[in-house]
Amino acid sequence: MDMPAIKTKKNVSKKALITEKAAQLFKLKGYNATSMRHLAEAVGVEAASLYNHISSKGSLLHEICFAVAAAFAGNLQEVERSDGNALNKIEQLLRFHIRMMIDRYDEIYVANHDWKHLSEPGLSEFLQQRRLYEKRIATIIEEGIRKNEIRNIDPHVAVLVLLSAVRGIEFWHRNKRNTSATGLEENMIAHLTGGLKKI
């Protein structure tokens, strides 16, 4: 019988380190091209000893994708419960997306690109969470239109524009010369919330 790994504080931080390195490698090499041996090298342990902490490469991908989804869902819940009009809520959401794209870029990149390698039932669950997330943002916009806080716009198209634009921060990462992180955030907010204002 396998002995379950004992969850000491050291184990927990080792696990976090492994997940962090996995996100870096998946982003750099691609999920398929990353082997457990690459990961062991990056962490600085023997490949065999990785299995004391994690069960498979797939479980790491699962963990990364669902941690990202949970962070966004948690923030959305806070935004939904907050005071303020619909446009403020969209602004709060956007700021969170922009900062995640800047501060936790490796994980977000992996969740955006490699979710398709998730195994079932994780894959379906992930896609369902994403659909629900987008629907809840559309609902905030719909309410904003009804309350005259947001211009009359197709909420689904607005969600597409908002989420695609923040995802485009990928291109900023490849060429940061022109703009600081703060400049990026403030100008994106101006452009994207400006386009939702009543005219």
Place this chain on the structure above:
Amino acid sequence: MDMPAIKTKKNVSKKALITEKAAQLFKLKGYNATSMRHLAEAVGVEAASLYNHISSKGSLLHEICFAVAAAFAGNLQEVERSDGNALNKIEQLLRFHIRMMIDRYDEIYVANHDWKHLSEPGLSEFLQQRRLYEKRIATIIEEGIRKNEIRNIDPHVAVLVLLSAVRGIEFWHRNKRNTSATGLEENMIAHLTGGLKKI
């Protein structure tokens, strides 16, 4: 000595068909996973006879990427020369991008995703054309700001928002249920040019 293929009308249209099928397959299977045999099957000829029309898989990718780049560059030149203020010019550009994403989706998808498989000197040339393209859009926005036609915004961030948002039409292709092509175009224009208007 190889005989050069004679460019009859039939050959030209066969070539166009091969390029079209290549774009479909590269998008569907990915560039690396597409073989000349797959392509021959899709076109309905023997693999060997493909080589009467094209020299390699790489030359097809080159052709697709540079045809897309030329279409965008041609349109940009027209827009630059047109009358109208800067915001109108950005609107014209966006409408062209949106329609290309709808009407020539396979090619655009391949140019957006598979350019990295181009061989040199094509790769450097393609990236240089893309940088120049983005710079010229930023210049339109800069002029618009100077002439008080566009709000004071970082032109590089605005270009990032505009191009990332239209690229997001990928997600619309996967789920068109909610919005017609016209609805998509008009609502994207409202959101993205609305956010550039003077306030």
